[in-house]
Amino acid sequence: MEHLSTRDFNYNNDGYDGEGAEDRKSQDGSETMPFIDESPTMSPQLCARGPDGEAVSPTPPEGLLAGGDIEKGLEMKKLVLSGFLASEEIYINQLEALLLPIKALKAGATTSKPVLTVEQIETIFYKIQDIHGIHKEFYDSLLPHIQQWDDKVTVGDLFQKLASQLGIYKAFVDNYKVAVETAEKCAQANTQFQKISENLKVKGPKESKDLTSTVTMEALLYKPIDRVTRSTLVLHDLLKHTPKDHPDFPLLQDALRISQNFLSSINEEIDPRRTAVTTPKGESRQLIKDGFLVEVSEGSRKLRHIFLFTDLLLCAKMKKTAVGKHQQYECKWYIPLADLTLQTLDDSADSTHHVQTLPEHELDEMKNKICVFKSEIQKEKGKGQSRVVDRLRKKMNEQESCLLLHSPSIPFRIHNKNGKSYLFLLSSDYERSEWRENIEKLQKKDLPSCVLSTVELQVLTGTSFKLRTVHNIPLTSNKDDEESPGMYGFLHVIVHSATGFKESANLYCTLEVDSFGYYVGKAKTRVFRDTTEPHWNEEFEIELEGSQCLRILCYEKCYDKSKLNKDDNEIVDKIVGKGQVQLDPQTVQSKNWHMDVIEMNGIKVEFSMKFSSRDLSLKRTPSKKQSGVFGVKISVVTKRERSKVPYIVRQCIEEVEKRGIEEVGIYRISGVATDIQALKAAFDTNTKDILVMLSDMDINAIAGTLKLYFRELPEPLLTDRLYPAFMEGIALSDPAAKENCMMHLLRSLPDPNLITFLTLLEHLKRVAEKEPINKMSLHNLATVFGPTLLRPSENETSKAHVTLASDIWSHDVMAQVQVLLYYLQHQPISFSELKRNTLYFSTDV
Numbered sequence: 001m002e003h004l005s006t007r008d009f010n011y012n013n014d015g016y017d018g019e020g021a022e023d024r025k026s027q028d029g030s031e032t033m034p035f036i037d038e039s040p041t042m043s044p045q046l047c048a049r050g051p052d053g054e055a056v057s058p059t060p061p062e063g064l065l066a067g068g069d070i071e072k073g074l075e076m077k078k079l080v081l082s083g084f085l086a087s088e089e090i091y092i093n094q095l096e097a098l099l100l101p102i103k104a105l106k107a108g109a110t111t112s113k114p115v116l117t118v119e120q121i122e123t124i125f126y127k128i129q130d131i132h133g134i135h136k137e138f139y140d141s142l143l144p145h146i147q148q149w150d151d152k153v154t155v156g157d158l159f160q161k162l163a164s165q166l167g168i169y170k171a172f173v174d175n176y177k178v179a180v181e182t183a184e185k186c187a188q189a190n191t192q193f194q195k196i197s198e199n200l201k202v203k204g205p206k207e208s209k210d211l212t213s214t215v216t217m218e219a220l221l222y223k224p225i226d227r228v229t230r231s232t233l234v235l236h237d238l239l240k241h242t243p244k245d246h247p248d249f250p251l252l253q254d255a256l257r258i259s260q261n262f263l264s265s266i267n268e269e270i271d272p273r274r275t276a277v278t279t280p281k282g283e284s285r286q287l288i289k290d291g292f293l294v295e296v297s298e299g300s301r302k303l304r305h306i307f308l309f310t311d312l313l314l315c316a317k318m319k320k321t322a323v324g325k326h327q328q329y330e331c332k333w334y335i336p337l338a339d340l341t342l343q344t345l346d347d348s349a350d351s352t353h354h355v356q357t358l359p360e361h362e363l364d365e366m367k368n369k370i371c372v373f374k375s376e377i378q379k380e381k382g383k384g385q386s387r388v389v390d391r392l393r394k395k396m397n398e399q400e401s402c403l404l405l406h407s408p409s410i411p412f413r414i415h416n417k418n419g420k421s422y423l424f425l426l427s428s429d430y431e432r433s434e435w436r437e438n439i440e441k442l443q444k445k446d447l448p449s450c451v452l453s454t455v456e457l458q459v460l461t462g463t464s465f466k467l468r469t470v471h472n473i474p475l476t477s478n479k480d481d482e483e484s485p486g487m488y489g490f491l492h493v494i495v496h497s498a499t500g501f502k503e504s505a506n507l508y509c510t511l512e513v514d515s516f517g518y519y520v521g522k523a524k525t526r527v528f529r530d531t532t533e534p535h536w537n538e539e540f541e542i543e544l545e546g547s548q549c550l551r552i553l554c555y556e557k558c559y560d561k562s563k564l565n566k567d568d569n570e571i572v573d574k575i576v577g578k579g580q581v582q583l584d585p586q587t588v589q590s591k592n593w594h595m596d597v598i599e600m601n602g603i604k605v606e607f608s609m610k611f612s613s614r615d616l617s618l619k620r621t622p623s624k625k626q627s628g629v630f631g632v633k634i635s636v637v638t639k640r641e642r643s644k645v646p647y648i649v650r651q652c653i654e655e656v657e658k659r660g661i662e663e664v665g666i667y668r669i670s671g672v673a674t675d676i677q678a679l680k681a682a683f684d685t686n687t688k689d690i691l692v693m694l695s696d697m698d699i700n701a702i703a704g705t706l707k708l709y710f711r712e713l714p715e716p717l718l719t720d721r722l723y724p725a726f727m728e729g730i731a732l733s734d735p736a737a738k739e740n741c742m743m744h745l746l747r748s749l750p751d752p753n754l755i756t757f758l759t760l761l762e763h764l765k766r767v768a769e770k771e772p773i774n775k776m777s778l779h780n781l782a783t784v785f786g787p788t789l790l791r792p793s794e795n796e797t798s799k800a801h802v803t804l805a806s807d808i809w810s811h812d813v814m815a816q817v818q819v820l821l822y823y824l825q826h827q828p829i830s831f832s833e834l835k836r837n838t839l840y841f842s843t844d845v
Helices: 069-099 102-108 118-124 128-147 156-164 167-189 191-198 217-240 248-266 360-383 386-406 429-443 454-467 634-641 647-659 673-684 690-696 699-711 723-730 735-747 751-768 778-790 794-799 811-825 831-836
Strands: 200-203 212-215 276-278 284-297 300-309 312-318 329-336 340-342 410-416 421-426 487-499 505-515 518-524 528-531 535-547 549-556 574-582 594-600 603-612
Touching: 069 128, 069 200, 069 217, 102 118, 118 167, 128 156, 128 167, 156 217, 156 248, 167 191, 167 217, 167 248, 191 200, 191 217, 200 217, 212 217, 217 248, 248 574, 248 594, 284 386, 284 429, 284 454, 300 386, 300 421, 300 429, 300 454, 312 454, 329 454, 340 429, 360 386, 360 778, 360 811, 410 429, 421 429, 429 505, 429 518, 429 549, 429 574, 487 505, 487 549, 518 535, 535 549, 535 673, 549 594, 549 603, 574 594, 574 603, 634 751, 647 690, 647 699, 647 751, 673 690, 673 699, 699 778, 723 735, 723 811, 735 751, 735 811, 735 831, 751 778, 751 811, 751 831, 778 811
Parallel strands: none
Antiparallel strands: 200 212, 276 284, 284 300, 284 421, 300 312, 312 329, 340 410, 410 421, 487 535, 487 603, 505 518, 505 528, 505 535, 505 549, 549 574, 594 603
């Protein structure tokens, strides 16, 4: 075997360096002492980076070993672990150096002249003891595995456990800035603490215990932030040298996934050095958060870039500049945080009812155009037509910009104490919560009101442009070609349970995914009442439209009707936790369920997910058993039941109208998949208790069962035979010709199909009458049901052209929506009148 040395996996006192790291040498080429980074406040932005500084891919590396390389690979794996273990020892020594002065400082805190107060001690050394305990246990467990090494040794379970405890780092990161600031202030105020903080002694490794190094407290406080990224790096290297069929491979892969999800959830932390600006008084003004928001100004929507600093909120817009000149920002307004109040439930000013809004069908038309442009760009790229591609990109940019401007609808209002208020519209409750939490956290400090001169404001606006962390509006045209286009299809998610609540509450979760640059709410669990450990175990099917991220928000349900949000007349439930996970196609696109955990404010939400392609999920598959109702021709079911409309359709409609017609998002919000499957089985077997089941079941599950019934019909309700004619009829320009054609097509349907369609039509109209409450317009309902009622069966679609997976908003889908919308907007249509007029028309289509 080729000889391997620890040089291949060099490490230093700062932690694991990754493969091929160079030995640190002095300028004359001689070996130097172990290096400890003494740089001042460093970035707490967590992103695993390789030795060259490049971000490490979030996709777990494939096992690279084959044949004779396996033995060498496992030996390399041992060396990786040995190097990492040595760096763990150094890290533990660094943590112990931080812990050493705590005992004396706490003893002094009770005297008449304390060096630090108990509160200051707890702030500066927050969670250090817990982090030390986790890594000491990890080190003690890993050491014997390496000492007794053989090819069958597994360490993945140890890394899994370490990764599962990363939540403690979230608490540390959240407190990091406060800890450093407190340490600095205390050092300035107390010379004794200054000496302590500048002269902490870190002991060397076991073989050189007498070697100690002097390190500052500030440098040591940064070590935990740096360490969590390096743990992710070593997992990449371990996977690279672990055969795929080794029992350790899936364990290490899972540990890497947990680590990367954790990094992703807190990677929005800000670099204090890069985002700091000095005020004229010499104080540090730090950028905490920035992003693009839609502001409502004089009844119209304007895209703004908002900057939240430690002492003020600044709203800017992009100035129009000549071609070739640098972009510049112009300040629209600013509010000192000392003068800023967030909207309360009682003092909300004018509502959002007068805000300029676009009809739903116009927004869908934009999505359609964006998809068409994407398709055309791909074609022209293949031909090498760069000018054409640039022109198409520009057109797509216009459509995407308009969509982003007009899609958000969740109000977020802020007030200045002088009476001026500002209204933003956001697409996600997650986003609104983030802005609110950041502002409230800053306002807990004693903030003086600040007044900026014209010159100071100009300087700050210019600096804001340079400091911004969000550089581009989230448009497809702003993405690099190499960036993931996102996932298209259906994501199946089971929300299992949550832990970490300190008090009993009524708890539920919502799920959001990104689509066309903004986030959309897709599903909601039932409310689990009066508990600290909710066990939902509810499955949802979520449609993905170029999605890259899944968000889970955990709420405490409020039943107090006095707490209404005046902006949207809804009771405001309290967000108790939120988190997100990147949708990695290689991880999610598996036939097996993939379990995961999201950490949020001390709360852990456990969930599983798997992905299925759009074609597979929407496939119409006739049932082999003709005794049921799902997958059975509607004519067979009505004949067997001796009814005009299938029993399942009548019962679901009746239940929705009885208790779900005012449910927000009825037919749009996913029902629990397990409940839907239970109802499906009950209807298929004609269970006697079906009425009891319906009365007890969540209303979204009943709505979902009705949608599933129509989706699983072996041919669409409006039939394969008539589908081309419906597509031609809806495209007619002359209103009279369109009316004649569309009515004639209805008359051409078989009676069971026609009567069922008319029954559903009147039901959906009644649902839309409650739009102010349930937020479901006729167009919303047409979007949900149109493709379900018209999409041809598999045999028919195979004759047509094959569409891209991303072609959700294709011309066909838009036309299917428009067909149903035409009938929904039509005056009431009666079966008897249609049949009475049959003799005036040819029966041929």
